[in-house]
Structures are given as structure tokens and as C-alpha cells.
Amino acid sequence: MNENMKGKVVVITGATSGIGQVAAENLASMGARMIQIARDRGRGQEALKRLCERAPDVAHGIYYADLSRLSEMKRVASEIAEAEPHIDVLINNAGAVFGFRQLTEDGLEYTFALNHMAYFVLTDGLRERLVASAPARVVNTASDAHEAVTLDFNDLQSAEAYRGSFLKWLRYGGAGLKVYGRSKLCNILFTRELARRLAGTGVTANCLHPGFVATRFGDQTGGLISFFFRFAKRFALSPQQGAETLVYLASSPEVATVTGQYFYKCHSIKPSREAQDDAMARRLWAETARLVHLED
Numbered sequence: 001m002n003e004n005m006k007g008k009v010v011v012i013t014g015a016t017s018g019i020g021q022v023a024a025e026n027l028a029s030m031g032a033r034m035i036q037i038a039r040d041r042g043r044g045q046e047a048l049k050r051l052c053e054r055a056p057d058v059a060h061g062i063y064y065a066d067l068s069r070l071s072e073m074k075r076v077a078s079e080i081a082e083a084e085p086h087i088d089v090l091i092n093n094a095g096a097v098f099g100f101r102q103l104t105e106d107g108l109e110y111t112f113a114l115n116h117m118a119y120f121v122l123t124d125g126l127r128e129r130l131v132a133s134a135p136a137r138v139v140n141t142a143s144d145a146h147e148a149v150t151l152d153f154n155d156l157q158s159a160e161a162y163r164g165s166f167l168k169w170l171r172y173g174g175a176g177l178k179v180y181g182r183s184k185l186c187n188i189l190f191t192r193e194l195a196r197r198l199a200g201t202g203v204t205a206n207c208l209h210p211g212f213v214a215t216r217f218g219d220q221t222g223g224l225i226s227f228f229f230r231f232a233k234r235f236a237l238s239p240q241q242g243a244e245t246l247v248y249l250a251s252s253p254e255v256a257t258v259t260g261q262y263f264y265k266c267h268s269i270k271p272s273r274e275a276q277d278d279a280m281a282r283r284l285w286a287e288t289a290r291l292v293h294l295e296d
């Protein structure tokens with residue numbers, strides 16, 4: 001057994017299912033102590049049980065939070081920061097796609113809140129712990145869905161994106177996919193700016209595209225997108241294959257000092273031109289900090 005994560009503490013979101021579940025189990029098998037953030041107690045306890053079966057001698061932990069709500073993101077980050085003096089790796093992975101526009105209790109568009117804001121708020125809340133634990137890593141699950149879209153700072157909450165003509169809708173394969181793609185573009189821009197801000201601290205930040213993976217992703221989306229996902233998953237990678245790059249970025253000595261990069265199949269590749277725009281990354285950071293009521 002590869003035990004190069006023995007004694008390391010890994011915080012992970014979205015590990016009750018799919019890519020995150022497999023990554024958490026593999027990292028536990030490599031000796032890591034896993035601290036999960038889940039929203040559903042039933043699925044959370046099942047996931048914890050599986051981890052304990054993999055590594056019975058390790059005290060894995062679990063916290064509960066709905067990562068679409070700002071108050072929950074902040075609460076769970078501060079609870080973990082309080083309880084865990086040492087964190088080696090933070091994996092921001094929980095995410096979803098939605099067929100229709102919904103607002104969270106904070107008035108944020110749901111995809112933006114869950115897929116982008118939660119990465120930002122959790123990382124901000126655990127930043128001090130990561131820096132104090134350096135060398136440490138932040139790994140963000142992004143997607144190649146970012147390639148088809150651009151970011152509209154006048155419409156970050158996607159009020160306009162869900163309107164538009166039928167032709168525009170067809171071109172993007174549905175407004176939900178477009179809004180999802182934008183949230184994943186945010187993940188890459190966030191990673192880029194985070195890496196810049198963490199320079200010299202010994203904490204790296206990288207993101208990845210896992211490939212198209214047959215998980216629960218898209219199942220509860222509703223409308224035509226659900227139908228599309230159900231059909232397309234017949235040709236998708238397994239969750240085991242989809243978790244490979246995530247596990248690699250969290251654990252491999254090969255990438256111990258690599259930062260600010262976007263990975264696919266365990267290799268650094270170039271994301272879209274817009275995803276490499278440092279001015280845009282800085283602007284997104286400032287806008288997000290404003291929405292979270294944090295100092296930039």
C-alpha cells in the first residue's frame with residue numbers, strides 16, 4: 001500500500017458521492033486522516049463508515065453544512081479551524097449543475113454560491129491553519145465546461161443568463177450548463193489568484209478537470225440536462241478514473257511545489273484564454289470578497 005499520506009490531515013467537501021467519495025477513500029487508504037464536510041447526515045455517516053473500514057486506526061472526522069449558504073460555509077470553516085490545529089490539504093470539490101435559476105437564502109444564484117463561493121469562503125476560513133501547517137495544498141475541482149463560456153461581471157448572479165433566445169439556449173446546451181461553466185471558470189480564476197496571494201507561504205493551490213465521469217452529477221438537475229447526462233454517462237469515465245487527478249494533486253511529491261496550475265489526467269494543461277486572465281482573477285476575488293462581506 002502507498003502510505004505517503006500517513007499522518008496528513010485532509011479536509012474535503014463533496015465526499016459523500018462520486019469523485020470526492022473515491023478520492024477520500026483512496027487518500028484514507030494512503031494513511032490520511034480525512035475530515036469531511038457533508039450536508040446530509042445519512043450519506044455522511046455512510047461515507048464515514050466506509051472511510052473507517054479503509055483505515056480503522058485513524059480518527060476520521062465529519063462536519064455537516066449546506067455549502068450553498070454563506071452562514072453555513074463560515075460556521076463550518078470556523079468549527080474546523082478551531083478543532084484542527086494542523087491541516088495539510090484542503091480539497092474543495094462539492095458542486096452541482098441546475099437546470100433552472102434558484103436563489104439561496106443570501107440572494108445568490110445557487111450554482112455560483114455552491115460551486116464558487118463555498119470554495120472561496122472555506123479556503124478563507126482555513127487559510128491560517130494551512131499557512132501554519134505549510135507545506136500544505138489547496139486543490140479545487142474545476143471542469144473543462146469553463147471553455148465554452150465567458151464571465152459577465154454585470155451578471156454574476158445569472159439573472160440574464162437564464163433569459164435569451166432559443167438559439168442562444170441551444171448553442172450553450174441550456175442556460176444551466178452555461179451558468180455551471182461560468183462557476184467552473186470562477187474555480188480556475190480563484191485558484192490562480194489564490195496561488196498568487198499564497199506565494200511564499202509554502203501553501204500551493206491547483207485545480208483540475210476530472211474528465212466526464214459517471215457520478216450522481218446532473219441526476220437531480222431537472223429538464224433536458226438530466227436527460228442529456230443520463231444518456232452521456234454511458235460513455236463516461238468511472239469515479240475511480242475521475243478521482244485520479246484529485247488524488248494526485250493532493251498527495252504526489254511530484255507537485256509539492258507546483259502552484260496556480262490547471263490539471264487534466266495528472267498533467268498541467270492550459271485552460272481557456274479567459275481562465276488565464278490575471279486581471280479578471282483579481283476582479284473576481286474582489287467581487288467575491290465584497291459579496292461575502294470580507295476585506296479584499
Ligand SMILES: NC(=O)c1ccc[n+]([C@@H]2O[C@H](COP(=O)([O-])OP(=O)(O)OC[C@H]3O[C@@H](n4cnc5c(N)ncnc54)[C@H](OP(=O)(O)O)[C@@H]3O)[C@@H](O)[C@H]2O)c1
Nearest residue numbers: 014015016017018019039067094095143212213215216217
Ligand atoms: N461528473 C463529472 O463529469 C464532472 C466533470 C467535471 C467536473 N466535475 C466536478 O466534480 C465535482 C464533484 O462532482 P461529482 O461528479 O462527484 O458529483 P456528485 O456525485 O453529484 O457529488 C457531488 C457532491 O457534492 C455534494 N454537495 C452538493 N450540494 C451540496 C451542498 N449544498 N452542500 C454540501 N455538499 C453538497 C454532494 O452531497 P450529497 O451526497 O449530499 O448530494 C456530493 O457529495 C463537482 O465540483 C463537479 O462540478 C464533475
